[in-house]
Amino acid sequence: MDPQKTPVILGLEGTAHTAGISVVKGSEILINKSTTYLPTQGGIHPREAADYLSKHYPLLLQEVINELSINLKEIDAIAFSRGPGLGPCLRITATIARALALYLQKPLIGVNHCIAHVELGRMITPARDPVVLYVSGGNTQLIAFLNQKYRILGETLDVAIGNALDALGRSLGLSHPGGPNIEREASEGKKLLLLPYTVKGMSFSFSGAVTAAQRLINVESVQDICFSFQEYTFSALAEATERALSCTKKPSVLLTGGVAANMRLRQMIQNVADEQGVEFHVVPKHLAGDNGAMIAMAGTLMYKVGEFVEIIKSSVRPRWRTDQVKVSWL
Amino acid sequence: MKRNPHKELAKGAEAIIYQGRFLNFKVILKKRVPKLYRLPEIDYRIRTQRLRSEAKTMVSAWQCGVRVPELLGIDLEKTTLICKFIEGDLLYTAVRTHDSIQKIFFKVGEEIAHLHANDLIHGDLTVFNVIVTEKLIPYIIDFGLGGFSGELERKADDLLTFYSTLKAITPKNKQLFENFKQGYINGYSEGIQALEQMRKIMSRARYIARENRLE
Numbered sequence: 001m002d003p004q005k006t007p008v009i010l011g012l013e014g015t016a017h018t019a020g021i022s023v024v025k026g027s028e029i030l031i032n033k034s035t036t037y038l039p040t041q042g043g044i045h046p047r048e049a050a051d052y053l054s055k056h057y058p059l060l061l062q063e064v065i066n067e068l069s070i071n072l073k074e075i076d077a078i079a080f081s082r083g084p085g086l087g088p089c090l091r092i093t094a095t096i097a098r099a100l101a102l103y104l105q106k107p108l109i110g111v112n113h114c115i116a117h118v119e120l121g122r123m124i125t126p127a128r129d130p131v132v133l134y135v136s137g138g139n140t141q142l143i144a145f146l147n148q149k150y151r152i153l154g155e156t157l158d159v160a161i162g163n164a165l166d167a168l169g170r171s172l173g174l175s176h177p178g179g180p181n182i183e184r185e186a187s188e189g190k191k192l193l194l195l196p197y198t199v200k201g202m203s204f205s206f207s208g209a210v211t212a213a214q215r216l217i218n219v220e221s222v223q224d225i226c227f228s229f230q231e232y233t234f235s236a237l238a239e240a241t242e243r244a245l246s247c248t249k250k251p252s253v254l255l256t257g258g259v260a261a262n263m264r265l266r267q268m269i270q271n272v273a274d275e276q277g278v279e280f281h282v283v284p285k286h287l288a289g290d291n292g293a294m295i296a297m298a299g300t301l302m303y304k305v306g307e308f309v310e311i312i313k314s315s316v317r318p319r320w321r322t323d324q325v326k327v328s329w330l
Numbered sequence: 331m332k333r334n335p336h337k338e339l340a341k342g343a344e345a346i347i348y349q350g351r352f353l354n355f356k357v358i359l360k361k362r363v364p365k366l367y368r369l370p371e372i373d374y375r376i377r378t379q380r381l382r383s384e385a386k387t388m389v390s391a392w393q394c395g396v397r398v399p400e401l402l403g404i405d406l407e408k409t410t411l412i413c414k415f416i417e418g419d420l421l422y423t424a425v426r427t428h429d430s431i432q433k434i435f436f437k438v439g440e441e442i443a444h445l446h447a448n449d450l451i452h453g454d455l456t457v458f459n460v461i462v463t464e465k466l467i468p469y470i471i472d473f474g475l476g477g478f479s480g481e482l483e484r485k486a487d488d489l490l491t492f493y494s495t496l497k498a499i500t501p502k503n504k505q506l507f508e509n510f511k512q513g514y515i516n517g518y519s520e521g522i523q524a525l526e527q528m529r530k531i532m533s534r535a536r537y538i539a540r541e542n543r544l545e
Contacts (some may be wrong), residue, residue: 084537139536146498153498155536192371201454201475201491231369238367240341246343247458247495269366275366276343319537 007076007303011296014093015113016138017044019053021064022292027123031068032293033060040175050088058098080301082110083317090316098311107308109299114139114322114325115150117256118299120294125281127254128137131244136257137162142202143322144245152323153244154202164206171214172222182226182263189227193220197232202243204236230264238268241316245276252279258289352402356415377409380474387476394448397441397469416469421460425500432509438468439513446485447518450476455488456495486527
């Protein structure tokens with residue numbers, strides 16, 4: 001292993017409904033492919049999602065091999081999303097990763113999914129030492145690197161914001177995922193309805209707002225419900241972010257995760273950054289959601305410090321919290 | 331030309347802090363400023379609501395003998411609160427600079443014990459919301475998310491917020507929280523139960539294994 005050379009890392013993402021495979025060299029993405037399971041009704045069923053992943057990984061891998069500009073032999077290590085996430089999905093992903101590591105005779109790297117979002121953001125945007133607002137279907141966390149670890153400064157006390165948007169979207173008869181549909185309806189909303197606004201220090205909660213909004217169905221218009229829901233819940237996120245910036249005095253804020261695609265949320269976090277006099281960065285839409293490149297990029301950093309895992313010890317970690325990860329590369 | 335007689339001292343997440351004089355006291359003016367990211371309707375409601383609960387909680391705490399800056403007045407229209415100026419360092423700074431920091435944490439524990447024994451909740455008990463004077467007396471500030479409650483859960487929330495921010499700022503957090511706990515148990519008859527409740531809340535966080543849950 002030559003520490004000066006930029007390693008080529010293959011990353012596998014599969015914690016929930018997205019299967020992603022990517023090959024990166026430093027911050028250069030050589031290939032990044034993914035496919036996402038869409039439930040025909042209801043939310044994500046763990047077994048259905050895992051079935052989807054096991055069917056689609058081989059096809060995806062074949063596509064990657066066909067289109068990759070370099071030889072597979074040039075890959076230096078295999079990184080995979082080891083957790084947190086849905087157990088059945090994690091196990092499928094880990095199985096593919098182990099098989100590839102054995103076949104190519106390369107080391108295996110077990111990456112924390114949440115931290116991968118942060119590391120991709122740090123690699124492809126100019127954000128230095130940021131407070132990260134990570135908003136997705138499964139997670140909503142305020143993260144910053146403090147005292148040797150990525151600390152969770154604040155997080156959702158019940159459901160993730162994306163999950164809340166999906167649930168409300170379903171009750172309103174909108175298709176999955178709820179976020180983009182709610183954003184579209186909200187743009188035509190005018191009347192601000194009364195909904196709960198829950199901030200506890202730097203943490204937040206959304207399930208109360210979902211219930212209150214569901215009670216207004218058939219009383220108020222869909223547009224007004226969507227508009228009000230976004231305003232209250234995103235304001236709570238913005239306030240908690242501002243508190244985190246004010247406490248930590250970090251020089252920038254980074255917005256990532258699937259819900260980072262929402263323009264209203266971007267605008268609010270931009271306002272917070274201006275108010276606090278810090279830089280605002282947002283991960284571009286195609287890399288903000290779950291993808292293989294983020295796993296490969298975090299894997300690159302871990303590769304450089306030799307943070308490998310033996311296959312026999314590479315069991316998945318469905319409940320691996322951001323603040324439990326030993327960060328040896330920073 | 332408009333003249334602002336007060337010197338800007340600090341800018342927090344939700345308010346600007348000015349220093350000035352009022353009734354011949356050295357005072358702090360805490361002005362909750364409008365937030366651009368919120369719609370004006372939501373913004374105004376939150377600012378006035380927080381100002382009210384801060385004033386109520388502070389006065390009650392003061393009446394119970396908890397060390398808080400004395401409230402001198404509020405201006406609802408300007409969402410401004412006026413209280414006495416406390417000379418000292420934030421606990422956040424004191425952690426790095428003070429030799430007798432363990433003793434200070436014991437005293438902070440006693441102060442919070444007193445607050446909780448009177449069913450008062452702080453709501454945002456971080457290391458940024460305690461001022462330590464030169465004589466090592468802790469004063470509790472910033473009651474915007476505060477209120478009244480007899481529930482152990484709400485008290486345990488305070489303890490957890492305090493512990494989380496402490497963990498983020500110093501490797502000495504275990505020892506210091508131990509000192510805090512001693513002061514807390516010392517001053518509050520249900521202190522042990524509140525600390526136990528804090529552990530239950532921690533075990534309820536996302537991604538904690540079911541077998542490790544305490545309830």
